[in-house]
Amino acid sequence: MRFNLDTIDIHTPGRYASQGFPWREWKQLRDEAPVFWYERDDIEPFWAVTRHADVLTVSDNARTFINGGPRLRLALKGEPELLRGGLDSFGTSRSWDPAEPPDITFMDDPRHRQTRKLSSWAFTQGCMRSVADHFDALAQEFTTRFMENLTRTGHCDFVHELAAKLPLAATGEILGLAPDDWKQLLVWSNAMLGEVAPEHMQPGESVPEAAERNMNELRAYLEDLIHTHRAPGGGPSPFINRLVTGRVNGELLNDQQLNGYLFLLIGAGNDTTRNATSGGLVALLDHPEQLARLSADPTLIPRAVEEILRWTSPVISFLRTCTEDFTLAGQPIRAGDTVCVFYPSANRDERVFREPECFDITRDDNPHLSFGFGAHFCLGTNLAKAELRSMLKALLPVLPKLALTGEYRRIANTHVSGYSTLGVRRIT
Ligand code: HEM
16 A cells, blocks of 8 residues: 555654554655655644664764754644753743753753763663673562562553563662652653653643643652752762762753753653563564574573664654755755654664564664664663663563553654553463
8 A cells, every 4th residue: 555645644643652653654755755845734844754874864963963953852733842841830930041951862062962971971881781680680570579460460551560660770770769769750751751640640630731740740859859969968879969060061060951961861761661671572472483582592682672672663753953955865955954863764674674574583783773873872772771681581481471461552652652551461
């Protein structure tokens, strides 16, 4: 079946929730119009970039394609862009500067590089090697508890009961947050994606109102943390102590900048890794021959993690603003135009991946772009991979006892994708 490219939908959150990724539409775009001017009534137009090579070019040319322009994430007309909304009520009540970039993803070099450096020391491969055994133990503990619970109840929600646990614990530990607060972080980071479970809503509140209240609560929590760590002698978190004393261009970060920094680290680290875990579970259960291979040879876990990342592509898209006339794949782009890169599409590009529609945990050449590329390459790459390796190690022995119930809900979002609930049952 061929689509009319002028009517395809690759931009509405509802589409991603009800039908998942627009794989066939992206394939047709890659084949026929890899840099496509996408114009619809309910969104400002943008160039849709769907091929691997072109996503790389955009990501690797941070001077031409900047993050600091007017748009960074897809948002329908009249809806605030994800993460910029924080300024609306909390930021206004604190008289924050609306011109200040909300976090490093909105910055460009040199400020971006300097600000990113204030935390990148905590996410190096060396740091992750030193916590690998600890992550293994945590993943094992969470999985054992999950299986005990599942044995008792027969079925449960995999996202809430297991996939969410390690990302929260890992973020909580690296940021030095109190374990009692980790559960609440989950509610808050879900709210960042506009997801609020009924039990976390107040009477009479709409979902957007509940999401905003939750984000404001997170901002207030971070504000307290920042003040505690600014006090003489610092606070209990070595990470936050270092962040509040770090300087960019000789200046300490102010409350607004620190709040935005921590807000990003909490948001970026939780839902993405959780979605890779739940999407990975579905992929393995849907491909029993791959699961059998992995069970027979657990040394394949690192490769399986890469394939799960390619397959699930938890981050869908990012926008850039073009600063000068540029020709991308033969298509002239004008200064001021918005460009949108679609990572899942790049990860299925048949020009780069052998049999891209095949989930293959032994794939050895796997240059997926799930973590982006270039100046803004995901800061948490090593952490996410370490978590996913630990989760897979812990899950592998119990996977033959799990089946999908067929009940699930997908996140209604065009920036981060995945399951908000995923029913599993125990088989004997
Ligand atoms: C499977 C899990 C994850 C995926 C798929 C993912 C994906 C991405 C992507 C696509 C980007 C944008 C890259 C670009 O613009 O080129 C990004 C940026 C970022 N990620 Fe991740 N991420 C994951 C986990 C994490 C974790 C665990 C953290 C923890 C701190 C994290 C922190 C960040 C930050 C801070 C940025 C902004 C970097 C910058 O602008 O310089 N991510 N991530």
